[in-house]
Amino acid sequence: MNKTLSPYVNRDLSWVEFNRRVLEEAHDPGNPLLERAKFLAIVSSNLDEFMSVRVAGIQDQIKAGYTKRDFTGYSPAGLWKRLMKRTDQMVGDQYRTYREVLRGLAKEGLCFRGIAELNPHQLKVVDEYFFDIVFPVLTPMAVDQSRPFPLLHSKELYLAVLLGRDAQTELEEEPFFAIVQVPSILQRFIQVPGRVNSKKHEFVLLEELIERHINTLFNGYTTIAVDPFRLTRNADLTLNEEGAEDLLEEIEKELRRRRWGLPVRLEYCKDMHPYSLQMLKEELEQGENTFEIDGPLDLSFLMRFAGSLEGYEHLKYPRIESVYPHEFEETDDMFAVIRQEDVLLYHPYESFDAVSDFVMDAAQDPNVLAIKMTLYRVSGQSALVQALALAAESGKQVTVVVELKARFDEERNIAWARQLEKAGCHVVYGLVGLKTHAKITLVVRREQGMLRRYVHVGTGNYNDSTAKLYTDIGLFTCHPVIGADASALFNEITGYSSPYEWKAFGVAPTDLKPKLFGLIDREKTHAASGQPARIIAKMNSLSHQEMIDKLYEASNAGVQIELIIRGVCCLRPGVPGLSENIRVISIVDRFLEHSRIMYFHNGGEEEVYLSSADWMTRNLTRRIELMSPVFNPRLRDTLKNILQMNLDDNQKARELQSNGNYERVVTDREPLRSQFHASNIPIWKN
Structure with missing residues (x-):
């Protein structure tokens, strides 16, 4: 293989590629419009968690002066720069897709308006809503010598407000600075009355309505600028379990401390006033960890918006009713x-x-x-x-x-x-x-x-x-x-129990990894003796280096390996001399692919397992996980049908390339979308 190319894909860069696949579903015109809006919301929620946990951890390493490279060849500082660049590109694409989805929704009669676009009757109604519902829960927070910068909660939406006294212009003297939280207890989108002779449903965003009435919170001051912003904090818990007398109490304390986690990301709207932006950067100590957003911050509100609308079934996936077994x-x-x-x-x-x-x-x-x-x-x-x-x-x-x-x-x-x-x-x-x-x-x-x-x-x-x-x-x-x-x-x-010899289960952290290695080695032995050898494994993520190396060994021994991995995959498939017998696909569709199923051909004596564990370091070494065999032959066949249905997907499956990129599966076979195919239960349930 290319000497400059690591045999492993970095875990965090692989996650960014996963979230990009989610974004592709938002961009796909073949998906109904409201479902595309939901995918946009998922991209935002995913990114919030990624920043507050994974990126936060990388920043902690950088601050501690940790420079050692991980097994994929990245130092914390080098990885952070790469992640920021990739994430910034993805967010730009997300908001371009958002504007495209909004144009499509407008054609269907679902319109987000700016306050300036409302007619007098509509303004009257939203103004009444502001004074009756919104105003009583707003709290202006001034920042000056007597009132220090307030605690800003993670992932909440705020308005940075610049003020002058009466007719003062912003050039005469330093402006006054205040913060107003957009209350998350209220719905982010507000429906306004329809126009005369119009069947369109129109909405405005809560932060725009607050901005319209910002002067009601600051009597005697002139508004210079109002700009939305949002902060993400480190949300990883650090527990001293051994020293904790009461674990429940210790976790409650940590949850309170989470509110004070170090900032890891500052998002702000495009064209934010320079004074406000500088103030936030200095107070929050955010230099490069900033994202300028060309649109409303935090698109996760689109999930509730899409779910709240009735009468737009043609803009949603067809309903699938779960049947009782x-x-x-x-x-x-x-x-x-x-x-x-x-x-x-x-x-x-x-x-x-x-x-x-x-x-x-x-x-x-x-x-x-x-x-x-x-x-x-x-x-x-x-x-x-x-x-x-x-x-x-x-x-x-x-x-x-x-x-x-x-x-x-x-x-x-x-x-x-x-x-x-x-x-x-x-x-x-x-x-x-x-x-x-x-x-x-x-x-x-x-x-x-x-x-x-x-x-x-x-x-x-x-x-x-x-x-x-x-x-x-x-x-x-x-x-x-x-x-x-x-x-x-x-x-x-x-209780207290000496190590148990499991008859059927594989249990992490002690037994599961050796058991999986044994099953893989058995396939290697079959391949070495000229027998068919095959492994199919379906999971959420694969990032454990030893497990990847074991799969590389099996591939080189002639074992045919097919992996169905929705999210992170640190293995490089299709590399000559390393993984040429390994294929990896990812399916991102209507439902979150979450099942873990393992199939081993075993010389014709097939074995199938269900598991709670992904093949990640945390699952195999730091968690109590379970893998159970399925003994019933008919049910084993059912699970094989499900795995094969996933492998045959040529509509929502992407195949991982050796360079770390994913490409849509393109075949000349009849179209098969596994999640929709699965709704026809007799196909997979014998």
Whole structure:
């Protein structure tokens, strides 16, 4: 290969390319207009998290004087410069796409107006809205010798206000400076009354309405300039778990400290007044970490906008109704169905209600003695939490492993933990230094004088909201080997237990990586003996150097490797002498591809696994993760069908090139869009 080209793609640069693929969906005229608006919102939300976590970490390294290069060849300073350049280019493209989408929406009668474009009647209505609803919640914050620069919250929208006294011009003396927060509790877009004989729906942005009335907050002063800006802070938690007497209390303290995290990005509107910009840069100590935005800051409001409109179904994806799994449709006894045969669920095409019903049935069943469950990210109104509380209140042994360190869900998980404890559940916060990311439920039931274990393992969180938006797999089984491993896993998390010899599971951080390496080595052995050897792996991200090297070894041994990786991929495929037998595709479409499925040909004795883990360093070494085999041959075939459907996608799949770029898959085959194809359940469910 090219000697100047690293055998690895940098993780953070790969993430930028992933977010660019999301942006491509916003730009794609083949997608409905309101869905394109949603993709624009996702690009903004993704970038917020990337800046507050990944870029923040790189900046911490630079400030600490860390200069060592990572395994992809980048120093922190060199990587930061490259990321800023790429991100700046992407944001420019995002706002060009935003203007294009707005033009398309205007043709459909959905128009964002500037305040100056409103007629007198419309102005009267929005002015009344301002004085009745907006004005009472606004707080002007002056900055002068007696009032220091205020604490600015991360990812909130603010207005920088420059003021003069009465008829003073900005050249006579230094202007006065103040800040007004645009209240996030109010909707960012405001619908105004339609014009006479017009069917158009018109909207104005909240910050523009506040700007129109800014003088009402500063009586006796003349407004010189009003400019929106936004700050992103370092949001990574730094916990001393070993020294913390109460982990829940320690995390609550860290969440409060997060508000004071160091600034990592300043966004401001194009043509901002130079005095205001200089003031912000000095006070926030932001020199190069700035982005000039040609349009409204923070396009994430488009997600709510697109979801709030009724009567514009032609501008949205056709509705896909999740169906209740047919295996459970005509029964009141889910346990009897699972005893007869394992059941596989494919979300969002099949309803997550089946998982909630399983836990609720267990809570109400007098023969159920114990329920054990891991919770990583839970929705705001979780039926699962209600069922677990009910089970505890009825005297069952209920153990819940709540991961308090699930980033940006810490506060919600603290609330759930307290609620479950009050109900009588035994709540465990996992092991020191490790996030519990495994997705598993164990139900112990008394049947005919013996105990039987029922298990649900999944690739996604126990979250009924994201189950409608993410593609994930769940497995119900009462296989005794899986049941025994499930009990051992909970014992290791909640108590003292010597290392366990897993019969079926692969469990991180101790066993999963060696198990995966063994499965890959087995394919190498088959290839060396002249037998067909094949690996298909579907996941969110691949960035672990040892795992990449192991896949390179397998490729060189003749193993055919196909990877379906939605996001970050640090492996370079198709490089002669290194990875010529590896193909990598990424599918970005209507739903977030989230399932982790692994297939190994094994000389014809095929094996398929479901997992909670991506092949990243954090998953394989710093988290409690789970990989479970699928023993049922029919369900293995179902999962193979799903994998092949992804591999055959020639509408929303992009293939990773050896230079690190992604190109759309182009074939002369009949068009196949895997996510839409999957809605026809008989295709993949035998």
